[in-house]
Amino acid sequence: MRVSRKAKQMSPIEVYKLLPKTNCGKCGFPTCMAFAFKLVQGAVEVDKCPYLSDEAKSLLTGMTAPPVALVVIGRGDKAVRVGGEKVSFRHEDKFYNQPVIALELNDLMDMEEVKNCLKKAEEAAFERMEQTLKVNALALRNLSGRAEPFVRLVELVKDTPYPLIVSTENPSTAMKALNILKDERPLLHGAVLRNLMPMASLARRFKCPISVKAADWRTLLAAVNRLRGIGLHDIVIHPPGETLKEVIESLTIIRRLAVDKKFDRLGYPTITFPEDLKSNVPEPLRTAAVMTRYSSIIVVKPETLRFLRPVMMLRQSIMMDPRAPISVKPGLYYVGKPTPESPVLMTTNYALTYYILTEDLKNMGIDCYLIVVDTGGLSVACSIAGDKLKPESVKRVMEETGIAEKVKHRTLIIPGRAARLSGDIEDATGWRVLVGPLRSREIAEFIEKQFRRE
């Protein structure tokens, strides 16, 4: 059922009136009223209540739909989600779906070149803070203007683990590509006013999202209207502009109108090709610039792959939920190759503390065990101030991880900032506690002087 994203915001009482009022708890909340509050906050999906009438579902979905529509590209494991955003500034809530970085491949490349680019895309992936940062999609461009080479390119990449963007302004070439991809749900890119209806009918037939491009706002809005008029709502906007500055302005206008003014004709995710724009700004910085200005899909050329690392780190930072401190899983971590004689250190599960400490330990060549205690992602100092680091939690992690069976000694080194808990931790765990230094870079000297001397 398609619902209007213009539905007005309701109060919890108004939402409650639409609910079954049986307080059955199937939605995960004890009462319908509690569910109503969560719905208004956008913290829960309408579908969680299985007993809603179609009419109530439609009204409530309209109320909770994000002002920037969510569009899914690809299917199954390959699928990526773009849009679905509710705010223009991260601190107002959070950003929900990370900008997709799509690697551009074109049909003028030979087979070896394409394979080489795919290999480089794979090599560009890396782990950071328990996430894999990587290229997320392939954008296939029909630069030859002919169907055969484009079809060959599609054939070559169709079984890669990436969702695809099929970019051609020729509907007949697009149809040949879509015929190969069938149910893969690629993004059909290349619709402009002159080919709009043939491209739209392809999007409808193959049930895939469509992106629309226009040189000016009036044409763009007219094109979006026509797509919506024939029932297409999985739309991606290619914003107007020939220079980087113009496109950044367009991206900003689109997001602000969609979010602040609820102007739903622009409430769609966006796609940009920053390296095609006129600008003196170096390519990697262009990618970063459009990313910080809301581009949902950013198509990059293969030459940019080697500069992508900092851009992907920037993306990870932008996507962090400002309300939830970044954290690592509590538990036992091995640094280097610890033995039964190795020291046992303890810290909190604030990600930055964990990564700085483990990097320092590795760089100093210290093999040890690291007990990470759940403090809700707070640093040592904050968790002590907020009473989140408790001796019982330290004891629990130590018991659950079986650290006592891994070492011959019973000495635990706690962070310097946790000094005031040393006695309580000793009482709770039965281990002797050494208060470590305030700075992790001093830990090697500390271990040598205080731990190994015994």
Ligand code: SF4
């Ligand atoms: S599942 Fe529906 S009826 Fe049951 S408590 Fe939740 S909102 Fe109420």
